[in-house]
Each structure stands twice: as C-alpha cells, then as structure tokens.
Amino acid sequence: MPFPNLRRFSGRYIAPRWRWYVAGTLAVLLTNWMAVRIPVELALGLDALRASEVPTVSTAAWHIFALGAAIIVVRTASRLWFFTPARLAEFDLREDLFATLLALQPDFYAKYRTGDLLSRATTDITFARAFAGFATLQGANIIAALATAIGQMTAFSPKLTLLTLVPVTLGFLFVRKGSESLMGLQRDTQRQGGLYADQLLGALQGIATIQAFSVEEPFAERLGERAERLRKNNIALAQLRALVFPLFTVSGGIAIFLLLGFGGEMVLAGELTAGQLAAFLSLIAYLIMPLRLMGFLLPVFQRAEASLERIHALVDAPVRRPERDQPLAAQAAAPAAPPMPALGTPRVGTAVAFAPFQGTVWRSRRRRRLRQTLRGTAREGASVRLASSDFRTFGPICVRSAGAGPRAPSVHIAGLSFTYDAKPTLLDVSLDVPAGSSLGVFGRSGAGKSTLLRVLSRLENPPRGTVFVDGVDITALDLDRWRERMVLVPQAAWLFSETIAENVALGLPASVLPEAVRDAALDPDLASLPDGIQTVVGERGIVLSGGQRQRVALARGLAYGARGTDRLLLFDDVLSAVDHHTEQLLIHTLLGRGASRPTCILVTHRMSALQHCDRVVVLDAGRIVQSGTHTELLAAPGVYKEAWDTQQGSGEVA
C-alpha cells in the first residue's frame, strides 16, 4: 500500500482525534452544499427578474443572503475543526520526537548532523502538520466541491458539463506538473540561501583573519558567486510562477469561452435559460479554486510522506541501552568471567559490603538461601559477615571492604578493543583503577584517550566482558544510575545560552555554586564579567573566552562530582584551561580527600599534574605502551620521557 508513513502517522496521531475530523467533514459538506445552492437560487432569481416576477426575485435574494450568512459560520467551523486537531497532532509528534532524541545515545548522533536533525524536528514536522490540517481539509473540500458542483452542472446540462471540464482538467494536470517543479525549485532555492548564509557566517567568524591578510576582495567575490546563483534561482522561480497559475486561469477562460458559445446556442435554441447559463458560469468559477488547490495536494502528500519517513527513521532508531537488552542472568554466563576486584577474595568471617546484585546466577539451594540473606541486609554499601568461602559462585558481586560509607567505584578493564568511526581506536587495553585511586592518561592526539573516557561514561558501549565497575560489567549497569555515579568533563566545553550559574548548577541547588566556582578558579573570571555569575553566556558561550568556557564546564563537573563521595571523575584535558597554580590546587582538592576521595581518571598533557597521579598510562595508537608511576616512567626510555624532555626544554634546566 502506498504512503506507509502517512498511514502510520494517521493511525497514531489523527485517528484518536476522529471526532474533530468527522465534525469537520460534516461542516465541509454543508458548506459546499450551501455554496452550490447559491448559483441555483441565482438562476431562479435572474430568470424571474427577466420575467419581472418581483416576489420570486425577493425570495431567491433572501435565500442567497441567508446562505451567505450561514456559510460564514459553517466555513469557519470547518476550518477550525481540521486545523485544531492538526496542531494537537503536531504538538504530540514534536513531544514524542524530542523525547526520542533525548533518549538516543551518541552512536546515533554520530550518524546525523545536528542541522539535519533540526530540520527534521522543525521543517519536517510542519509538513506532517500540513498533511494533518491543510491536506485533510482541502481533500474533504475538493471532493465535496467537485461532487456538488459537477452534480449541479450535470443537472443543468450534461453536455456542457463535459465540454467545460475538458480544458479545466487539462489545466489541472498542467498545474500539477508545474507545482511539482515549482516546489523542487523552491527547495533548491532554500538550499542555496542556506549555503549563502553558511559561507557568510564563515567569513564573519573569520573576519580577523580576512582583514589581517587583506583578502576582503576574494571573499566578497566568493560570496558574490553564491549570491548570483541565488539571484538566478529566484528569477527562475518567478518565471515558473508567472506561467503555471495564470495558465490555469487561461484554461478557465477557455472553458467560459466554450460555455458562452455552445451554451449560448443552447439558450437560443431554448434548451437552457439565460439564468441557468449564468449559474453555470458561477459554478465553473467555484470549481476552479479547489482544482487549483488539488494541484498542490499531491505534492503535500508526497512531501509529508517523505518528511514522516525522515521523522520515523529517528523515532525508530534503536536506543542503545545494552543493559536493557540482556536478561540479567545472561551476563554472568558471558564468556569472559570477570575476575575478582582488586581487593582480593575475602576470607570467611570478614565483613564485606555488597553493591546491588546485578547479573548473578544462583543455583543451589544453599546459595539461594545465602542470596536471600544478603538481599535482606545488603543494601548498597551495607556490610555482611561472609559465611562461605565459595566466593566465586556468587558471580560478579561487588565486594568492598566494609567500613567507610559509599565508596568510589573501582574500574577494571580487560582486553578492551574498541572501534570508532570504522577505525580501531583502542587495542587490547587492560588496566585497573582501584576505588579511590587516580590514573593519569598521557598520549598524543588520536591515541584513544578520549575514547577511553567515553567508554567509561558509556557514551560509547564497550564489547561485553571488557569493562567492569566494581566487578560488574559496565554494559549491564543501568545507564541512568551509572551516570549518577560518574562525572565526565569533556574536552570541548559545551555551554547553554543561559547564565553561568545555570550552566554550572545545571539543575542542582544554587548552594553547590560557591565551592565549584572556587575549585575551578572561576572567581577571577566572574569578577571581570558585567553580571558576575548571573552573566548570560550567549549562544554556545560566545561571551566567554575559550579558557573561561572550559572553567565553567569544569565547575559544572566539580559541582556534580561533589554531590557524593562514591564518584568516578573523568577529566578530558580540562586542566589546560587553568594556570599551573590552580591546577595544583585542583589536583590536591581532587586527590587529597583521604579515605573518601573519588576515583579519578585524568587525561592531560601536563606532567606537573600527572606526577600526582597514583599511576600513569601512556597510550599510543590505541595501545597502552607504558604504565607505572610518574617516577617509574621517567626512568625508562619512551614517549613519556621524550615528552618530558621536550617540556623541560631539552634538559637545559636540569
């Protein structure tokens, strides 16, 4: 069946509002019936006028007057009863689409440009609405108008009806073709306009460079070429417009010409009254309007179908949440059984704390009983005295030594290879980050550092059985709960066009601000801004410098990181935004919290920061090429030492 997307949309968003549409259709039928009655009354009135029968003329006039008044009310209602449900459907569709977009993960966003998504969420939705409102109304209207008008014309004279319909139909076919090319040309013109704006924006953003090199002329010329294309397109558009619709009027003129000739002969022969011929003329005029719109209708259907296909492609895109795909039990059966966390296997009788029981297989009755006992006591962080040494059978439960409250997560990576953009970016990476420890990651750009952090934040999903948090496969963790426990400050700071306070707090109470602002060394920046922390940062933070944007993003990460002590903090090259002094303070704040310190992974080029990390790994082309403490790494030849020497100015300092 044709138009699968239109049918799907109709079933979901139009069908539930069928009452509106039924009422609207009835109103449309009534309007058209009344509108066609008017020429009939006119014919009666005109013939009576010629025969000087004043009372009949008056009756006809009153009828027409009443019909006209009624049309005002009914036509208004008919339009509203189609347009209102269309707006409601548009609202719902937009809601649903936006909710889907919010749920879709980065794998999806890697495939689509933001501009493309945006045009689907804006332009394409208006086409869907045009279908729900304009197209349904006009569809009903055209059918009703054609049926009533042609019916009435045939009642006057079948021969004349056929005769006049020939040119009008030809005109209609022509308009349909024409409006198709018109819409194609219109789309192309819009695209040209977009390209022009894009190039101009590029020039405005690069204005300092353009002026520094005095290349204003070549840039103006380049823009001129685009403007010229735009001009030609617009002229072609006007030419097509000047042809298509007026030609339809011409076809109406031909119909009237035929009507006057042949109809005139019929009147002279007494087969038709002059009043009826006049009514016929009105009916043709009445037919022209819906026919003209009909040329537009099919393109609206096609456009809406294409738009809905684009929208449905987003709605149907799989939301990648692997933890939802697998039954919990399947995870323990996964081939690569996760090893025990770094703390080692506790002995019988020691107190251990348990994380939630995710993905554990319990078979024997004894284990089941034990599980029930544990369930009863083991809330996250609670401690239980261990009664069995048969620990492995518990499967991947998180074991922690009991005592301190909620602890930071431990990270265990075993043989992780990851392919990103069809290029392998991580190759057989294995590492351990014990709870509350810090790991520095060093390497050139493209080494896979950011990818590593993206995997840990589940912006990317690693293969099953490679990354474990507190001993639980990261892909089995509930994404929302995991994201509550970790904070990633990405390399590219993203700010919303709101105040700095809102950007930092991002929904948290304002009480988090002072500490976060202080730790991120944002105070001096705030002092230099007109409204301090209430400064609106403008589109993408345009009011702020690159460093300031990064510090705001850092403050946001710190604010979220400070909410609990059980966090994993991931910093992707954010230290470059702060000076050395601030960097040192920050490192001490982060790494110096004693027992309750968060687990930290820092990606940075700054060796002054790396040397404070418990461990450092050096990534190169996706592999870990070196790992150890800062001092250990300096003792061995390799990338790390080379970089150190470069930063030291080739050893001159030593």
Add this chain to the structure above:
Amino acid sequence: MTSRWALLVQDVKPDLPRFTFALVSIPLISALGAAQPVLLKRVLDEHLVARQAEGLWTAAGLYLAAVLGSFVIEGLYTVALAVAAESSIYRLRQRLVKHTLGLSQRFFEGQPTGQVLTRATSDVDALSEALSQGSISILLDISNIAAVLIAMAWLNSGMTLALLCLAPPLVAMIEFFRRRMRVLFAEVRDALAALNSFTAERLSGIEVLQLYRQEERTQARFRALDAAHRDANVKNNFYDAALYALIDGISSMCVALMLFWGARQVGLADGAVTVGLVVAFVDYIDRVFRPLREFSGKVTFLQRAGASLEKIGWLLGVEDRITAGSRELPPHSPGRLVLRDVRFAYRPGNDILKGVSFSVEPGEVIAVVGRTGSGKSTLVRLLARVHDGYRGSIEVDGVELRDISPASIRRAIGSVRQEVQLFSDTLRFNLTLGEALDPERLREAVELTNAQVIADRHPDGLDQELRERGANVSAGEGQILALARAMARDPAIVILDEATASVDPLSERLLQEGIERVFARKTCLVIAHRLSTITHADRIVVLEAGEVIEIGTHAELLAKGGAYAALYAEGFENTIRVASK
C-alpha cells in the same frame, strides 16, 4: 519612510528600465482585467437575452482574447519585476558584504555575529519579498480595484453605489482582523523561534545533557515551549479561518443585494438589472475581494521590509572602518620593528598598554612573556592591525604602522593568532585565502612549516575539504596551518601568538620544528607560552601590567632573579625538582 527607501536607490537604478516597464504595464493589466466582465455581459445581454445568434462566437472569442492578452502582459510584468528586484537585491547583498568585511574589529567585538548575519540574510530576504511581491504589486492591486470600480459605475452607477455602501464596514472589518492577526502572528513567530532555538541548542549539547542526566528537566522545558507555540497557533487559526469565511460569505451576500436592487428596478426604464449585469458584477466583486484579501499580507511585507531596511541602513551606516594608510614600504624591507612609548586602551582612561618601548632588529627573535592580563595579546593585536588607535609610535622600517598601505602591510607583517580561524573549504584555500599566490612560494612555505605533513595525512592532500570551519583539525595542526598561511606571503616580520590550548605531542614537535625554521629566517615577535620557544629567542621582553619590566636573554634574566625568574620558577617549579633528582 521615504528616506529609508532612498538607501536602495543606487541598487535599484541600473534596473530602472525594467521597473519602469512593470509600472507602465500596470494600467494595461487593469484595463484588460476590467474589460473581461464587460465582454461577458455583452454575450449574455446582447446575444442570448436579445436572441441575436449572429456574432455570438465572435463576441465569445473577444472575451477569450482579453483573457489571453491578460495572461501575456501579466507574465511579462511578473518576470520583468522579478529580474529587476532580484538584481537589485544582488547588488545590495554585495554592497553590504563589502562594507561589512571592511568594518573594524572593535565593531565585531561589540556585535554578536548572528546579528550581523541576520542583516545580510533574513533582512535582505524581507526586502527581496517586498520588492517583488510588496511594493509595485500593491500599486497593481490599487489600479485593478480602481479600474473595476470605474467599469462597474459605467455599467450601472446605482447598483455600484449601493454596493459601495458596504465598503466602509468591510474595510473596517478587514483592518480589525489584520491588526489582531499581526499581533498573533508575532506571538506565533516568537514562540516558534524560542522553540527552535531551544531545540537546536539542546541537540547540539545532547552529550552534556545525557552525561548530567538532564533529560527529564529538558523535556519539561521543551513541553512548555511547545505548548506555547501550539496555543498561539490555535488562536491565530481562528482569526485566519474567520476572515477567510467572512469574505466568502459577504461576497455571497452582495449577490443577494444585487437581486434586491434588481427587484426594485423592475419596470424602470433606466438602470434595469439584466442577467449579464449581475454576472459581470459577480465577477467584479471577486476581482475586488481577491486583492483585498491579500492586501493585508502585502502591507505586512512592506512593513517588515521597512523594519529590515532600517536595520540594514544602520549596518551600512556604521563608519567604524579599519583605516588604511597610503605609504609604501620598499620592496625588500629588512623588517625592523621599533616601539616607542606605545599606549592603548579599549575603553578611554583604562590603559592596557602603558608606554611600551623596545625594538626588534632585522632577523632577531623576541619572545614576549607575562601573566594573563599583562597586555601581551593586546600588543599582538596592535601589530597585526586588528586594533587601531594606539598612541606613541610603532615603526616598521622607519614608517609609522598606521600610515602604511594595506598591500605593504601584508608584505611586511604576517601574523599567527592564538585562536586560528579556518574556513569550510580546502586546506589550500585556507592557506591562500582566495588569493593568487606564487605556487612555488606556497610550496616552500608548506614544506618549511611542516604543513605538508598535515596535508599528507589526508587522501586529497592540500585539496582536502575542512569540515565545519576546521572541526577536523586539532589545535596544533591549526597553528601549523596558520604559520604556513603567514609564510606563504613571505613577510619580513612574523608575529606569532602561541596557542595556550594544549597541543598534542606529535603536532607539538612538528609545530616546534616549523617555528624554529621560521625563527632562523625572519624577524620574529612571539608571545611565548612554551619554554622551548622562549629559550630559542634572542631576547625576552617581560611585560607586567602593560609595562616592560625586564629585557634580556634567558640566562641573563634567570641570573638576575627578577620577575622573569619568578615567573619561570612558578610555572615549572615541580618539574625542575623532579628532573634534578
């Protein structure tokens, strides 16, 4: 109003013949249109009612001829107008772009880029709409209505007068709707703009939203904006539907009125209402109503264009242009730079540079160091001529910087900024910036600065397209490209503002190599952030709070134990300790 439109005169002038043709054809179009109902009436009254078979087809043919004539002349009018309007707009666009590209940095720093962009895109589009669909076509509408009224009065003045009585309330009603709808339309437009910009921003920042679990909060805010948009539209729909239906209904009521009038005239010798007359009047009424319905839309076009024109006029009126001197430097200028008591303030009374004096000898490399806010970047901006209006003197080979012609300046000084601006075009374009540079010199510069290494990383080499203004180029690569861009013009002096953003180690080495090779060849002034760059300089200038406080070599300044030594110790304190173990 008139003065506003005077702005367009120079753009419109070359197309004056076309505009004139359009204007002249207006009365012809109106006359042909108004003639059609008269011809219709003739067939009906003189042939059918009068039972005159002879000449029936000729009379009908005359009607058809009028329809065809209208089609031809109206088509010519539309095309002439479109060509004239679009060509004028093209000229305006170009004028605007050339003007804007010549405005000073001070102007751009005070203006959001988006706003300037809107002047040259949406506002110009509004003008284009007004020129092709607003201004002259309003004249056509007025002329059409006048022609119709004249024809009606000529056919039957009594009935015309009776119908005209309906005009004042009708016009008042349409005006009422128009005003109401204009307010509502603005509401709809604002709601839509808010909704769309919210959507755009949230989609661009989706990762942050997800990382910080903002989904629910964002959805709630979206719903509120979406609902506001929906409600504004539903309200707007009512007025839209009612106006449409009112005009439709009232034109039917006019037909009733004609019959009443006709009934009154029965038996009178004069002004009798005939079948043809009613048919002609029905046609005329349609011809009056159609432009009336669109009239308000066209007036809106004009009003919007007026507002846009005012904004465009404002931009064209900005006089804050970069000033260009006229003095030329000798072709092989050695590249000596002398600064004497240079002072500069962005805002009067708040000097960022407070009397900076030093000189750079030909071939010498000077590193400028200092804390954030010491005035380093401002100094670079003055030398790169990003900012004007310094006091004191900056001499390039004995000529005052502000007096040098743009062509000479380009030959004399090449600057590399910290935040490199790249364009969505090929790597090659990003180096030449659209200029016809000597290919040999370009090749040399590309080799010298290691930009070739970057080009080699891409399958298309120098013809590789950069995505979204260099999104696929790292900070280090960007600086290398900028260095090549400057060197391709073989300037005597190179001003380099090193990137503070961390440069990845691989690019770091390439960049460092490139910088060192440039140092060996050119007079250089570097705002240095890397120790290796600083140690490669011949002399170091230490800036503090807009003043030069120390000048000397690395060793001298360290030995002196002053500000430089402090800066050095502070920045590299930890690394020194570890390295000396």
